[in-house]
Amino acid sequence: MLLCRVIPCLDVKDGRVVKGVRFVDLSDEGDPPELAARYAAAGADEICFLDISAAPEGRGTLLDVVERTASRVFVPLTVGGGVRSALEMRDVLRAGADKVAVNTAAVRDPALIATCARRFGSQCVVISVDVRARPGAPGSWEVVVQGGRTATGLDGLAWIERAVELGAGEVLLTSIDRDGTRQGFDIELLRAVTSRVHVPVIASGGAGSPADMAAAVTQGHADAVLAASIFHRDIHSIAAVKAEMAAAGVPVRITEATA
Amino acid sequence: MTAAIRVAVVDYGAGNLVSIRNALQLLGAQVHLATAAEDLVEADAILVPGVGASQPAMDRLHRQGLVDPIIERVRGGTWYLGICLGLQLLFERSHEDGAAMLGLLSGDVERIADAPSLPHIGWNRLEVRRPHPVLDGLEDGTPAYFVHSYVPVPADPSVVVAETEHGSRFASLVASDHIVGFQFHPERSGDDGLRMLANTLALIGGSIPDPAQAGQGRGAA
Numbered sequence: 001m002l003l004c005r006v007i008p009c010l011d012v013k014d015g016r017v018v019k020g021v022r023f024v025d026l027s028d029e030g031d032p033p034e035l036a037a038r039y040a041a042a043g044a045d046e047i048c049f050l051d052i053s054a055a056p057e058g059r060g061t062l063l064d065v066v067e068r069t070a071s072r073v074f075v076p077l078t079v080g081g082g083v084r085s086a087l088e089m090r091d092v093l094r095a096g097a098d099k100v101a102v103n104t105a106a107v108r109d110p111a112l113i114a115t116c117a118r119r120f121g122s123q124c125v126v127i128s129v130d131v132r133a134r135p136g137a138p139g140s141w142e143v144v145v146q147g148g149r150t151a152t153g154l155d156g157l158a159w160i161e162r163a164v165e166l167g168a169g170e171v172l173l174t175s176i177d178r179d180g181t182r183q184g185f186d187i188e189l190l191r192a193v194t195s196r197v198h199v200p201v202i203a204s205g206g207a208g209s210p211a212d213m214a215a216a217v218t219q220g221h222a223d224a225v226l227a228a229s230i231f232h233r234d235i236h237s238i239a240a241v242k243a244e245m246a247a248a249g250v251p252v253r254i255t256e257a258t259a
Numbered sequence: 260m261t262a263a264i265r266v267a268v269v270d271y272g273a274g275n276l277v278s279i280r281n282a283l284q285l286l287g288a289q290v291h292l293a294t295a296a297e298d299l300v301e302a303d304a305i306l307v308p309g310v311g312a313s314q315p316a317m318d319r320l321h322r323q324g325l326v327d328p329i330i331e332r333v334r335g336g337t338w339y340l341g342i343c344l345g346l347q348l349l350f351e352r353s354h355e356d357g358a359a360m361l362g363l364l365s366g367d368v369e370r371i372a373d374a375p376s377l378p379h380i381g382w383n384r385l386e387v388r389r390p391h392p393v394l395d396g397l398e399d400g401t402p403a404y405f406v407h408s409y410v411p412v413p414a415d416p417s418v419v420v421a422e423t424e425h426g427s428r429f430a431s432l433v434a435s436d437h438i439v440g441f442q443f444h445p446e447r448s449g450d451d452g453l454r455m456l457a458n459t460l461a462l463i464g465g466s467i468p469d470p471a472q473a474g475q476g477r478g479a480a
Binding site: 001002003005040041045067070071072074075076093094095096098121122123169170198199200223224253255256 | 275376379406447
């Protein structure tokens with residue numbers, strides 16, 4: 001039986017981790033490989049880098065970050081943010097990433113998913129989808145792109161089903177309504193998606209407590225939970241999250257660090 | 260001081276070599292990439308990584324003139340380490356595409372039966388079937404990271420060291436003499452995976468003659 005994954009997500013800009021990372025005893029707290037290694041040692045089942053560099057120079061730096069991370073972190077590495085072509089995906093995979101998440105570029109050109117799945121295998125291709133609840137339309141969500149800034153008019157559930165048909169091997173599902181709020185995951189959204197697709201779904205957006213993360217799995221049927229701020233700010237440890245999940249009957253990987 | 264184990268990582272365009280090379284180097288092995296038969300000569304172990312389908316992989320190995328040299332060297336005592344597809348290639352025939360493979364172990368490669376989802380991607384447990392040095396220091400049920408849809412079905416069940424359940428049970432770690440095959444990715448399985456690789460290198464180190472006694476320097480690291 002597959003174990004449920006706990007995935008810390010790091011926002012990387014121009015080769016440095018941005019967004020409030022506060023490990024007190026870490027001298028170079030902005031170095032992505034350093035933080036990734038730290039999380040891996042703490043029991044992370046996978047690491048996610050989200051590149052938010054705007055300029056092309058920043059993207060070159062990302063490859064260096066991925067390479068340096070792959071030389072010292074021996075859990076799966078997922079990289080997302082701004083990947084626009086199969087060539088760019090190839091470069092990120094060659095640098096040592098295991099999976100690449102595509103978002104805005106796939107909405108603009110859905111064929112990108114099929115092309116990448118054919119060339120690299122579905123297991124490498126994660127469709128990252130940011131959605132917002134449609135006001136006054138319960139059970140309906142709209143896809144937003146460009147980091148949540150631009151509405152597309154696309155129906156979230158239909159888009160996810162299409163992306164999986166095109167070959168995406170995993171769904172990284174972010175509720176923009178919950179993102180950063182620490183109010184818990186949107187369970188209704190998770191259930192709607194996990195009941196429609198047969199590929200793993202990673203819950204993202206709203207993690208505030210270990211109980212929220214357990215609920216994403218027990219109630220939302222997520223295969224993995226992703227969080228940023230609660231880990232970065234040391235509000236909750238990966239060990240605490242896994243302990244809570246295990247207590248709720250969710251199978252998790254317990255390592256020495258999390259035991 | 261012991262000499263570093265020389266591992267030839269076979270580079271045949273079937274997947275990412277970065278992680279496994281990094282992991283072996285971290286553990287003190289002397290790693291070189293092998294693209295042709297002559298690259299296998301100076302190796303204590305031949306490591307075949309890989310993801311994807313069997314037939315294209317075998318085609319590439321044939322094109323690079325590696326198939327017969329790998330078989331001969333392993334029959335001659337060089338260690339074979341197979342990861343994922345590299346494990347599957349050890350067997351005779353793949354039911355995925357009918358590929359005739361290396362045949363160093365008898366049995367076929369089949370799709371995971373009754374799998375709730377395919378590919379089987381993620382962390383799953385190793386259920387130990389018999390003790391083996393590769394698992395020294397690791398508990399029964401240790402999780403490992405998998406990415407695959409097909410699995411080996413060994414004709415000789417005694418080669419199975421561990422099994423894993425995903426709808427049905429399949430061989431996830433096999434070993435026979437100087438052959439070790441991982442259906443999972445030890446280089447992506449955290450500290451436990453690194454430990455298995457370190458155990459494997461130690462096993463290889465214990466099996467090759469001490470360079471001082473053998474009277475031939477092997478370039479101690």
